[in-house]
Amino acid sequence: MQEPPQEQPPTLASWHIPLSDDGALHLDARAGEVITVVGANGAGKSALATWIASNTPDGVLRRVLAQRKIWFQNSGASISAADRENVAMNMQHWDRSLESRYLDHVDHQRADIALFDLMGRIHAEDHRIAELAYAGVSSQEIVTEVGQRLFESLNAVLKQAGLNVSIATSDQQTFTAQHRTLGVDYPISQMSDGERSALLLAAEVLAAHENAVIMLDEPERHLHRSISASLIEALIEARPDCGFIVLTHDLDLAVTLSTRPGEVLSALGVKWSGNDATHWSLQRISPESPITDEAKRAILGGRRRILFVEGTSGSLDFPLYGTLLPGWTVVPAGSCESVIRSVGGLSKSEEHHWVDSRGLVDRDGRSDSERADLAAKGIFVLPVSEVENLYYLPNVIEAVAKKQADAQGEEVSGLVRAAKQAGLDALSDSQTLQRLAKKLAKDEVARKLLSEMPDEVGEDEITLTLTTPYPGILQELEQAKQNNDYEAFVRKVPVRDTSFRAQVARALLFLSITRYEKAALLTITENPELAAKLSKDIFGEAGSPEWS
Template identity: 30%
Template sequence: MYQYWLPDSNNMRVNHTAAVNSVVIIGPNGSGKSKLGAWIEQQDYEKVHRISAQRDINFSERIPLKSFAEAEDIVIYSRPGAKERKRARWDWGTSYTTKLLSDFDDVLAALIAQVSLENQHFIDECKKADSNKSERPPVPKTAQDKLINIWDSVFPQRKIEYEDAAFYAIPTNSSNRYSATQMSDGERSVLYLAAQVLCAPQAKILIMDEPEVHLHPSLMGRLWGSLERARPDCLFIYITHDVNFASTHQSSDTIWVKSFDGTKWDLESLPDSDLPKELLIDLLGNRKEVLFVEGAEGSYDKRIYSVLFPNYYIVPSGGCEQVINNVKAYNRTRSLHAIKARGIIDRDFKTDKQLCAYENSDVYTLQVAEVENLFLTKEVVEILAKRFAVNQEEVFDNIKHYVFERFEKQLAKQTSGALVAGVKEALSGISISDNDQLTSDSIAASINIEATEANVRNRYQEAISGHNYNAVLSLFNDKSIATSVGHFFGIDNRIYIERVICLLEGELKDELSKALAPYITLCPNNQFDTQAKRSATY
């Protein structure tokens, strides 16, 4: 177990234990995270070594060599012989979070001196073994060996080596080496951080402020995982606003900095939740109500709902089931109860019974089968026809005829999809008691496939025979329709949807938002403006 401490509401030190050697402190910019790191260090200067986010990653081509004791004092205390006055490292407390650390040469000097000590110890042990005529000890792994192993795990395409007070970089499959001072910012940052960790005294708490600085996200896990394994005696406390980095430490204590008033912090441990850790961390600092939607970042769903619901924090969640699961998990997470979460999903082939059940869990459905069908509604078509200077009535009639034609051609496929959904719903409702012994016949009898099929066919036939355009859009699952109507407006089919969304996000925002509102709502008692609109035939 590892010991660390945090302030309580009165800034009194409260001790904590960690099961693994890493703790993540996360919060938005300006939330007082760096000041919190400084507070932790101030409680025990000897136990804690803090590496500021303000760090100079330039170093000399030839490292000025020092004794290990001198170099270590400079790295840990800022000057030789200052162990009793560590505040000198931070200009006597005037720049705990703002001072630029310019100690790269000293860090490398400490690493080199440590390697010399390790090599000398090995030689002494070998001499002792020879004098006792006993077996020599195995060759140990020095700090330099560990540095090279860590480097290779992070940058397999480039080697690093040390010779005569200088570090060199060597591209893979090349013998041409060059000074490591000419490496990229990310490479020099890795060298600096690895050297800092490897030459730190035993059993320190190492506070890493903004561990992501200069590093590409793809390198983060490899670097810090390697360093944590190299120093199991040390506890790493990471101070970050990087959600992706925090989510890579699944087993670590995660501390959320909720707020800071300039003197005191409001801290909370990451709550238990069924939400993915990355998503939970991302949502912790949010102050808006949350709306989980289908799709991914940049999808139609995210872009449309971001415009229509500007007061919500929109979270794309992939498929329908994930939206439902996220809403339930979010609303079960106690620390987030002050903020409501809802979800919007496509109607697809869902039955009325399913839709009612979803509403009870704060998940609502579109009034069209798929989000793409929103671009086929009469209101949207007429606005765009006017925008593209074509006859509104003619364009809508043509699109309506085209949609009905496609729907009738696919009627067998569409009704089959709805029938499968109805049967799945019926199967999911079968309960089994200890005395039940279900058979295929009893299952078939309990779900009444014939009645389900008749209900499906009636709904689809009524939509066609009643010439109910809205009903067809609520039943028709075919994402390709909306990508094949652009020519009715005189534009390329492939750009139609993108043009609509751009206009929704831009100059026709108000007009299109109003047109779409009846088809997308988060009000359970007003899924459509009126029943008349819901059954409109147009």
């Protein structure tokens, strides 16, 4: 029997946001859900926040501005009830003004207002408990009626965020902090920046009226990355009656929030008419999309052309790709399998048709048929065994040798001959050739095994017969050795596993592999003609990973 559809949480506010293509994007803020908007600087997030504030009914939205100040001179609110009432009459106007993108007219009072509202909620809660007690209501019924105390929620949020501090009130109607481990009490005015920021964010959220739409503009400001996501998640869980709009630069926070009920939008740009933002370029990111975290981070960052590569951002090959492909966002995805999954997941997601994604993987001895199969999936294969080998191609060696010759007073051709011979000598003995051939053969067999793996495994016996590629690979390497074919080795074998790189670097008068590869990267960066040749070598005549 088909299950009845789940009832949606109540809608607290709705908007029709004008889009750059003259359409409109409908958004509903619902209780317990999060609308996450992420994008780079200049993508229109703050302008969108102001537009939403201007198009929300009075009394519905509580906006926490990005440019908030987190310091306060005292440990309690320095404003009176009359001051709070007067400010409230103006805050809605100021939060809707164009200036709110960069200016807060009440920045000197925001912290006081947050503490005033928090203390007010605490007093109201205490008063309600006293009323119930005087009326003869039992303790258990009072607990059921009131629910979790505000202080319990506040300190639970801080603890969940990983902060080792709890908050209490003093007899003087101020707030005090206590270190959970050391047991030391101190005024909240002496808290660290991160602790104060977390307290003020928590006060804004927990003191908001029931069924509010709470807009957090760059909540990660003044927070360490290790606590921002957990703090925001804890606050959202603490207010299931409220809807949330979170505008952020933090891709980690956006990825975390994308798993919660609600909407995730990537802000790609904004159109202006004078000083007014009029239309936005926004894309929905579906949480059900079969995409990897690397892909999600890239598209949440507003990226349209994404090239997934093997490796990590800390390696030298990452800036090399950036030099060779200035028009693409290069995203290190880790392993070859992660590159293939990232590109495949995006290609299966129709809602990401605006994202142009490709992949680039090491050659690793792949056959022509393997490379053709990957190309059909939008995956390019390097013309060399591993990306580091690009630094040792003859044209790169020659370009670096020219700079070294100028600096050291040497002859270019002599340096080039010495470097190539040193590389060949490092690979010349039979044991090295056999070891390299075995590694390439093993990698090829492993890929074939994966490709032959059945979709389902039952009781029937599985038999796989593979012919070893080792003799053919070894013959190719021995032929390259016989022909003194330096370039063939650079393209075919993983030289990282040999003394090849160190010998070539030394022949070019460098003290280490790292120094040579950094010099090679700088040479490629400063030489557009060389960079273009490398791009053409990698991606063919187009010189960039276009779809063929």
